[in-house]
Amino acid sequence: MRAVRLVDVGKPLAQADIPVPEIGSSDVLIRVAAAGICHSDAHYSAGISQIDSLPVTLGHETAGRVEKVGAQVANLAAGDRVCVHYLVTCGRCDFCKRGQEQFCRQVQMIGKHRDGGYAEFIKVPGANAFPLPDEIPFEAGAIMMCSSATAFHALNKARFKAGESIAIFGFGGLGFSALQLARVFDSGDVYVVEINPAKLASAATMGAIAIDARAADPVEQIKDATAGRGVDVALELIGCAKTMRQAVLCLAPLGRAALVGLTAESMSIFPYAELINKEAEIIGISDHLATELPALIEFACSGKLRFPPETLRVVELDAAEINAALDALQDSIDHVRTVIVPSSDK
Numbered sequence: 001m002r003a004v005r006l007v008d009v010g011k012p013l014a015q016a017d018i019p020v021p022e023i024g025s026s027d028v029l030i031r032v033a034a035a036g037i038c039h040s041d042a043h044y045s046a047g048i049s050q051i052d053s054l055p056v057t058l059g060h061e062t063a064g065r066v067e068k069v070g071a072q073v074a075n076l077a078a079g080d081r082v083c084v085h086y087l088v089t090c091g092r093c094d095f096c097k098r099g100q101e102q103f104c105r106q107v108q109m110i111g112k113h114r115d116g117g118y119a120e121f122i123k124v125p126g127a128n129a130f131p132l133p134d135e136i137p138f139e140a141g142a143i144m145m146c147s148s149a150t151a152f153h154a155l156n157k158a159r160f161k162a163g164e165s166i167a168i169f170g171f172g173g174l175g176f177s178a179l180q181l182a183r184v185f186d187s188g189d190v191y192v193v194e195i196n197p198a199k200l201a202s203a204a205t206m207g208a209i210a211i212d213a214r215a216a217d218p219v220e221q222i223k224d225a226t227a228g229r230g231v232d233v234a235l236e237l238i239g240c241a242k243t244m245r246q247a248v249l250c251l252a253p254l255g256r257a258a259l260v261g262l263t264a265e266s267m268s269i270f271p272y273a274e275l276i277n278k279e280a281e282i283i284g285i286s287d288h289l290a291t292e293l294p295a296l297i298e299f300a301c302s303g304k305l306r307f308p309p310e311t312l313r314v315v316e317l318d319a320a321e322i323n324a325a326l327d328a329l330q331d332s333i334d335h336v337r338t339v340i341v342p343s344s345d346k
C-alpha cells in the first residue's frame with residue numbers, strides 16, 4: 001500500500017510502498033478516507049518533538065471505513081464508518097482504570113509511536129475505532145479527533161459552565177472548535193484574542209467579541225468590556241508565555257485558566273495579587289479522553305460543531321503535497337485545516 005513516512009528527522013517525509021498491516025484478534029483494519037495534517041506532525045518531522053523509532057507513518061487524525069475486523073471485535077463490521085482515537089492504552093494500569101488513560105504507563109500515540117493515517121490502510125485496536133455517523137463527512141471526523149477533542153477536554157477540565165464568560169487566546173484550529181463548543185455549553189460572552197485581522201473578523205462573524213491584541217493590551221480590553229470583572233475561564237491555545245500570563249490576568253475571582261498551547265518558555269506570576277487573592281486556578285491540558293469522544297461526535301452530528309468546506313483543504317496521499325502542507329503550517333495565518341484524502345484509483 002502507499003504510505004507517506006517520516007524516515008529521518010529534519011528531512012521531508014518520504015513516499016513508501018509498504019505491506020498492508022496484518023491485524024491481531026482485537027484489531028481492526030481501516031481503509032483511510034481522511035487524515036488530518038496537524039502542527040504536531042510538523043514538530044515530529046522537524047525534531048521539535050522526539051520520535052524514538054523511525055521510520056514511522058505519521059497521522060493521528062484519521063477516519064475511514066472498516067476493511068477487516070479481528071475475531072474478538074464484536075461491535076464493528078467491515079464497511080462501518082469510523083474515526084480513530086489516537087491514544088492506544090493498556091486498559092489495566094492505575095491511570096487506565098481511573099479513566100485517565102492519557103497517562104497510561106504504556107501509552108502509544110498513533111502516528112508517533114506506531115504507524116498512523118498517512119497511508120491507504122491503518123491498523124488500530126477495535127477499542128480505538130469510534131462509529132462515525134453518515135451525517136459527518138470523513139474529513140470532519142478526522143480533524144475532530146485532535147483539535148476539537150482537545151478543545152472539548154480543555155473546557156471540561158476548566159469546569160466551564162452555562163452562563164460563564166470565556167476568553168479564547170488564539171483562533172486557529174483549536175480556537176475554531178473551542179468557540180463552537182463553548183456555545184454547546186450555553187456560554188455567556190465569548191472573547192477571542194488574536195492579532196490576525198482575518199481570524200478576528202471570522203470570530204466576530206461567529207458571534208464572538210473580537211479582541212485585537214495589536215490595538216491595546218488584551219487584558220485591559222477584557223477588563224474594560226467586563227466592567228473590571230474579568231472572565232470565568234480563559235483558554236490559551238497559542239503556546240506563548242506572554243499570552244499564558246494574559247490568560248491568567250484576565251480572570252475574574254474564581255476564574256480558571258486552561259493552558260493548551262506548548263512552549264518551553266517560563267511564565268511569571270505574582271502569586272498573591274494574581275492568583276491567591278482571587279482563588280484563580282491554572283490548569284494544564286494534555287490530549288483528551290476516549291470517554292469524551294461520543295459527546296463530541298454527537299455535537300458534530302447535530303450540527304453544533306461544524307467544519308464548513310471553506311475551512312478544509314484537501315491534498316492527495318502524496319509526499320510532495322504533504323510536505324508542502326507541513327511547510328505551510330509553520331507560517332499559517334488562517335485556520336484552514338489540510339486533510340489527506342487518498343484517491344482510490346492508484
Ligand SMILES: [Zn+2]
Nearest residue numbers: 038040146147
Ligand atoms: Zn493533531
Ligand SMILES: [Zn+2]
Nearest residue numbers: 090093096104
Ligand atoms: Zn494503562
